[in-house]
Amino acid sequence: MNSELNIRSKRKDQHVKHALSQKIDGDSDFNHVHLIHQSLPAVNLDTVNLNACFGEFEFQSPIYINAMTGGSEWTKSINRKLAEVAAAVKIPMAVGSMHAAIKDDSVIDSFKIVREKNPDGIIFANVGADVSPADACYAVELLQADGLQIHINAPQELIMPEGDRDFKNWRENIIETKKAVKVPVIVKEVGFGMSKETIQTLVQAGIKYIDVSGKGGTNFAEIENRRRFGQDMNFLFNWGQSTVVSLIESKPFQNDSFILASGGVTSPLDAVKSIALGANAVGISKAVLEKIQTDGVEGTVRYIEQFIVHMKKISVMVSAENIQQLQKTPVVLSAEIESWKRQRNL
Numbered sequence: 001m002n003s004e005l006n007i008r009s010k011r012k013d014q015h016v017k018h019a020l021s022q023k024i025d026g027d028s029d030f031n032h033v034h035l036i037h038q039s040l041p042a043v044n045l046d047t048v049n050l051n052a053c054f055g056e057f058e059f060q061s062p063i064y065i066n067a068m069t070g071g072s073e074w075t076k077s078i079n080r081k082l083a084e085v086a087a088a089v090k091i092p093m094a095v096g097s098m099h100a101a102i103k104d105d106s107v108i109d110s111f112k113i114v115r116e117k118n119p120d121g122i123i124f125a126n127v128g129a130d131v132s133p134a135d136a137c138y139a140v141e142l143l144q145a146d147g148l149q150i151h152i153n154a155p156q157e158l159i160m161p162e163g164d165r166d167f168k169n170w171r172e173n174i175i176e177t178k179k180a181v182k183v184p185v186i187v188k189e190v191g192f193g194m195s196k197e198t199i200q201t202l203v204q205a206g207i208k209y210i211d212v213s214g215k216g217g218t219n220f221a222e223i224e225n226r227r228r229f230g231q232d233m234n235f236l237f238n239w240g241q242s243t244v245v246s247l248i249e250s251k252p253f254q255n256d257s258f259i260l261a262s263g264g265v266t267s268p269l270d271a272v273k274s275i276a277l278g279a280n281a282v283g284i285s286k287a288v289l290e291k292i293q294t295d296g297v298e299g300t301v302r303y304i305e306q307f308i309v310h311m312k313k314i315s316v317m318v319s320a321e322n323i324q325q326l327q328k329t330p331v332v333l334s335a336e337i338e339s340w341k342r343q344r345n346l
């Protein structure tokens with residue numbers, strides 16, 4: 001194993017280890033969003049259909065396993081299990097950053113296992129915004145991926161001592177990559193959320209699929225800080241916009257793009273609230289990772305099946321029969337979120 005690969009593999013294992021031990025504390029912004037209970041639902045549970053059809057995608061359920069693993073022996077085994085779950089419950093799945101596989105053939109199988117275990121499923125490749133269009137095409141080809149996620153993670157890079165320091169070319173590279181790949185491109189954050197300015201820039205760059213991946217769940221400021229061994233940057237622990245705030249920031253662009261929500265989604269109620277704020281589908285990382293570790297493939301399959309049933313039950317309680325109706329269901333926001341909305345002219 002070459003030394004760069006060794007660093008990447010170790011880093012990925014550390015990310016998983018730290019993410020698993022990370023305590024998510026504080027008040028989730030999902031608690032600041034209220035759905036309205038309807039006492040006379042106009043729908044029955046078995047007529048609720050939560051198929052998510054948007055743009056070029058058709059998901060049987062509006063949730064997906066978001067990018068996490070691959071690039072080491074340990075994360076190969078996690079990818080295998082996640083792919084078995086995704087295949088069983090028929091939800092899309094993204095792999096973690098494929099930089100390691102692009103640089104070194106010896107870890108390709110830690111990503112390819114996902115396609116092997118889920119030959120007919122929807123799978124997303126994942127690269128960073130600095131990866132060349134040719135390498136991004138290669139990543140897609142390796143998995144016969146149905147979509148390409150490009151992650152944008154400037155705070156994470158800046159906190160990592162070994163991280164990137166140059167960001168000016170990301171926008172241009174994303175545009176060139178979108179032109180080069182033959183599958184839909186999803187630009188995603190990694191848990192710091194997005195602003196309306198970022199979303200506008202992406203929409204103007206021709207990006208149709210945007211995963212706001214907000215603050216409130218996995219916290220890479222904290223994870224990278226723990227990896228810095230004493231060079232403390234913990235003043236950044238609260239950096240970014242929550243998923244709720246990011247979805248509100250995305251409002252002006254929800255007709256011109258397909259917004260996806262992730263970041264701190266831990267319950268079916270969080271997922272339904274995300275859709276009520278305009279998301280087309282909802283990504284989950286940490287909660288699924290934890291489940292796989294504690295309850296294995298079968299337990300995680302049950303967890304996701306229940307998650308979807310519970311989303312349907314909540315749909316009944318707000319009297320919505322499908323995603324389109326859920327997206328229109330009214331919400332009431334706390335004074336704090338309402339103040340953000342006002343100050344940002346949203």
Ligand SMILES: Cc1cc2nc3c(=O)[nH]c(=O)nc-3n(C[C@H](O)[C@H](O)[C@H](O)COP(=O)(O)O)c2cc1C
Binds near residue numbers: 126149188191216263
């Ligand atoms: C262990 C771990 C590794 C991750 N690696 C990647 C990655 O390689 N690429 C990426 O785009 N996002 C990565 N993420 C970020 C997730 O895709 C997601 O945006 C973020 O964790 C917020 O979702 P959560 O709160 O449900 O975990 C990773 C998350 C975790 C927990």
